[in-house]
Amino acid sequence: MILNRRSMLLLVVDVIIIALSICTSYLLESSGTIPNGQLDQMLIYFIVTAVISGVTMTYFRLYNRLWQYASIEEILAIAASVVWSCVVSHVLMAAIFRERIPLAISLRTMETMLLAIGAIRFGWRVFNKYRRSTSNKRKAIIIGAGDCGVIIAKEIMNNPNAELQIVGFIDDDAMKMRTRVFGIPVLGDRNQIAAVVKSTNAEEIIIAMPSVGKDQVSEIIDLCKATSAKTKIIPGLSDLITGKVSVTSLRDVDVEDLLGREPVRPDLNGIAEYVEHKIVLVTGAGGSIGSELSRQIASFKPKKLLLLGHGENSIYSIEMELRFNYPSLQLETIIADIQDRSRIDEVFRLHNPRVVFHAAAHKHVPLMERNPAEAVKNNVFGTRNVADAADKYQVERFVLISSDKAVNPSSIMGATKRMAEMYIQTLDASSQTKFVAVRFGNVLGSRGSVIPRFREQIMNGGPVTVTHPDMVRYFMTIPEAVQLVIQAGAFAQGGEIFVLDMGAPVKILNLAEDVIRLSGYEPYREIDIAFTGMREGEKLFEELLLNEEEITKTRHNRIFIGHPLMINRGELELQFKRLERAIGEGQQAVRDVIEYVVPMYKVPIAT
Template sequence: MLYRKRSLILMGIDSLIVFFSVGTSYLFRYEGNIPTESVLQMLVYALVTAAISNTTMVYFKMYQRLWRYASIGELVSLLRAVILGWVISYGLTSIFMDENVPLPVAVRTMETMLLIMGGIRFIWRMIVDSKNTATNKSRVLIIGAGDCGAIIAKEIKSNANAELYVVGFIDDDKKKLLQRILGIPVLGDRYAIEAIVRRHKINEIIIAIPSAGKTELTEIISICRVSGAKVKIIPALNDLIAGKVSVSAMRDIDLEDLLGRDPILPDLKGIADYVENKVVLVTGAGGSIGSELCRQITTFRPKTLMLLGHGENSIYTIEMELRRRFPDLKLETIIADIQDRSRIDDVFREHKPQVVFHAAAHKHVPLMERNPAEAVKNNVFGTKNVADAANRYEVERFVLISSDKAVNPSSIMGATKRIAEMYIQMLDQISHTKYVAVRFGNVLGSRGSVIPRFKEQIAAGGPVTVTHPEMVRYFMTIPEAVQLVIQAGAFAAGGEIFVLDMGQPVKIVELAEDIIRLSGFEPYTEIPIEFTGIRAGEKLYEELLLNEEAIAKTKHNRIFIGKPVGINQVELELQFKRLERAINGEKDDIRNVIEYIVPLFKDVS
């Protein structure tokens, strides 16, 4: 009913416009003195033109259009409707009336109709647009004056209820500088962002360059975050192609956007060759890395995917996810503790895995400093149990998830990971199984990592705690880390330690500042940062290679190999016996044995 009432009102207005247009055209034609014999002609012509024009306007759906969203398309449709109506009405009056309507009158009628009908509609749009300049709206700067930026600007402008007001565009194309898009000026290039934000009191910045690479995107974000404005981003070029770009598609900047490195592209064929149609076992399958391993391995169509973990809740969660997403995948879920040698042996004997990804480990540095026996039992002897079973049951490939903390370790956790590396390198010398380790830095967003902790502290109003102002770490995304792990299995010749080119290390205090800003606060003023001092076992910086590990390239430009280091089997087995006895004694006994096995271990606790 509301639509019908609105349409009738608009038709009435358009009819009045037709009568006005015809009347003024006759007045102009006869200089204000219309002959008596032409008055009847004028009235008939006006009635016919009004009726036909309303019909053509309905045909072109002009009364179904919301002119607050008007664009060139609406103007073209209006032009067609008016011209078609004019042609038909002039033709009908010429056929059925004794005397033709003067052509100058008909032409002026059409011109006046177009001018008034179009003008009224666009004046209405201007009134709506003017309402969008309300001072209580958030002032927005759009980076990218291309198709994507124009789509976002148009949506914001056309929505009277939007809480955003577009002040201008930023674009590096000098030809666009000072030009206007949808009436909005292009104010400058990326290097002028900070000054423009300050001058125009910008509250939010929208990055609308879906085709930008990681390096370019990181540079733009770095400039934006200094400005103090809140930053959002349009996700991907695929969204633009699929027509999904809208204000609702925007997301906040993630820390992943600040890595300044394009994502790793795996060698899919090489991976498929060793995973496809194989029985694959993932230990620690419920953890951050283990669960992502499971997700990515499924895409290579393993014969069976075995999910092994100690915590039933986490294994249940990843199992339900995989069964929902991959209903045809054959899954085996196994609750087992890798420290239980006989249970692990039973698993290998029953299921005969062909590829093993060993992700189960204790990884929290301060916790392991306080509980060194547990670190040894899980990271050393748990790894030994799984690796020995892989040897006994002739697994094709065994990939150990290691850490950059294993290099010149200063913590119990790092030292136990280095011992695990040494053990699989020793096994590789005597086994048909190809044993390799993958070493990488901190993973963004993994459970218990620094970023979730920072976010919790910010949500609580601060302070954000950082151990030391000079603390630096390498960072990577969980998908990147997992792609490296899977890729390493394809490159495995046996005994290697694979490392990733992770770009430049990141200062933890700068990371904290970024997270605070991306959360919409100002560091040190709105959210304080406190330095708590280096914790037991921590280093100011991490390394990726031991001095004796000569680095070599792989065919993947982001993955490198630390050459295998010779391990004395008899000596290592002897030290393992000492370590096994030590875990039942004092903490100092454990540390003494670890220092002997890993001479580069620097106990800073």
Template structure:
């Protein structure tokens, strides 16, 4: 129905109600027989009331409000409009005739108008919500959380013209809410009842609508919901609820990050600002998953200049455009360079003299590096050496190496080269004024080439999802939380440390695959098959975060630990690197033999 037609219809209904109210009030006042004298007064009062009340109703915008979303605000506006209209009409009749309308007529008229005009609006809403709405909905929804968030979502679902979801029940752990109704929808149980309620009410979709819920509690509820086969969704956080942003459009699918149950990282903003603010900061590998997130988060701390160095022009261009759009006042330097080019790297340091360096440039794909060991060594080892020595020569204050848990007792070329990179910066730290540190962590969710995007692609194609081994486990972090902790670890640097990030509980890759399949609306092993492909060259069943020699001590941050600095002489490292350089173009088995001499804990694997 068009706005003008709807407005005309409401005005017509209100006119009928006003005349009906005035006439019946006079009838009741005089027991069904209105004296001739008061007939004239009732006609005048009716005319004036019709004009005045329509004006006040319009003034309070009661003809432009959407009544299917009506709440207390609409009721207050309605009360003001009718009360003011009735009082003005009463005064106008007295001003024209010098005769008072009977007080009983006045009060009964006010009461009748409030009931009938207000009732006409809410009656239509009731008809729409309770009669037409369920017929249009195709799927039943269960809302977890009978608080403000859940009530908002339910109200919006009920008011939608074309609803695909209809809320049939609430779940809440508050016993006081049990058997109560919110917007006519019952609270039927607590989280322990979810499985039975889903079956009883044929629930198609479960919406977690408790924005104040901790990450751990969210993960616990998701675990309860997973076996039900209902699709899971979640509303945004508490800040969105406070700002009034909670709506059906804001509901999102449950992601793998929600399953981890990780609480948000807290950072010491002052400590970070002390070494980043007003400094020239260089990020190598700035176009990669970790590098680009480093750039985003460093930008928040107002560096004097942020230098984005990368080998791929497209990825550097993408992050540059994003940062220029988000931080228009930030001074950016974008540099296309290869960390393997020693002269180019030294020129960059000589010209720009970066004070803080985050070295994220690296080859990281384990199976690919097994087949290309020379490239892994050139990039991860000699690339790191070039950047670290330039930082030492040109007086950088801090150098933070992004390392990997695969560097511990490595079974892969990639892990071994990352361990050598750690050895390089630890040996340099002994004689340099630059504080060299490494930060070691496991897998990050959603990074390029990581397992989760690969699984999602396989699911989209209908499967099968390939898992290497049923017992394989990995540590996971989100990219933002890993980067926050990397930047925080940099503030703790004294020189030579290897910081280890608390990755939380390890995750079985098989369970991760099953969860992703369920979150996509399928049943693992039935709708989407899972196949085991066998452990790939260089892979372990589980990763470690520390060598035996490093030990572990805590830092000021409960998610960051520090390994004891290794005693590695620069001369020894240089001697081993010379041997590596000499065999770069030899057969892969020769390269592996030399790597095993450099890193005695390296366990060589065969390439099929």
């Protein structure tokens, strides 16, 4: 074993400790004066003990440990090393050197060595801890003194580069009150969060309760919002089970944490029946929804997964991800524009998909207000091309990704989505394919969504921009939105529009205030909020069903069905021809036809 400078220093210190231990043992045994006859014995005993100790301490790796992280394992290693060295030395002195060491001297030597060697090493640990704790670090409290909280606290305490200093725990378990974990006190329950933050001057709160439900997490976050501390959270119980919990797994609190709603749980058996061993096509596979659809469908073992998209970079990205995560999956990437009718027909003819998830669409409301013809070409006629090909090649199921903005639309984007719904509903009446649509609200984390924009504005010092103080929206996460889409395919009988019970709508102003507080700032004082006025095509609140659509339950308690309305196919096709002609006549002509085709379409009055 090659010793570095630190280990060599420890070895020298250990030799000195052994010498002092033996010397003091002889002095105590002889009442302060060592007889001349015992000096030679003491010297031999020191040499033998030093050599044997060097061997045992090397064997128990006492010179290869980081003592600033010392714990019970290191205590046991020191004890085993010292006991073995003293026992072996005592026996060798009698067996080889014919020197019988008094048992009292051997025991006293062992005791002194144990105390001194342990004190030197654990003193270094305490010194490092004191040095780190007195440095300029941000104070933090951990909510949850269970396994997860303990792991996080230990990692922070043992990391000399950590920027946090844990000053206390919060836990609702009354048995833990006034106890200490790694020397850190449990200071109160959740109702005392604000008081503890104030008394400790904590700048950050870490929520380490991955096993509790979303409703409880939401309650705790509400209590954290009343403080000035920045709030972070451990993602989930699965990370604790798989051993992935660490400081690096901490993340900022997101809107899904604020919603207090458990995610949708799919009926996996029903999904497997219609996806497994089938050729599945996902259009718009490079987008936020399309890429998540592809990820989740891949886990159900389709015969082949077809990834169709217009942008080569995004398709390449999801392809590489899926090839890495599902190396045995048969994958086909297709660069195509859904507006190209002959190309879409070719894709269906060559690959013969049995299930289609149509996620390709233009979705940004203000952009489509300024470019209505492009919205129509992509969202209406692009959908028609894919749906017609599905009908022609007798696809089993076709699932359209729609939007709550299709209900009583106030925007071009919403109106085009409604026309897409109308078309597949009329097609379903005469097709062997089961055509269904899925409506949901705003998706968290998608490109251009509100939370990343708020965080960016906060990082830049504000202001955070909100269009209107009374605007409300429904929210859901991308994974649960996609689970709903896949589940809808399992429930499909043909012609339905599926909607999700997304809980109460969220006021955007309150959302902005929450994000600011959870980022560690005070709204209006440290980070201002500015109202920019409603954008083109926006309305104050969104709806999920038309008044005429009757809603019924499915066997999934979070998914409901809006039944199809009677739509005259001949009349709809006639209006689509008018719409095609209007594209060549200008943007206003397109708007005029849209207003006729979708009578519910109303341009909102600016407020």
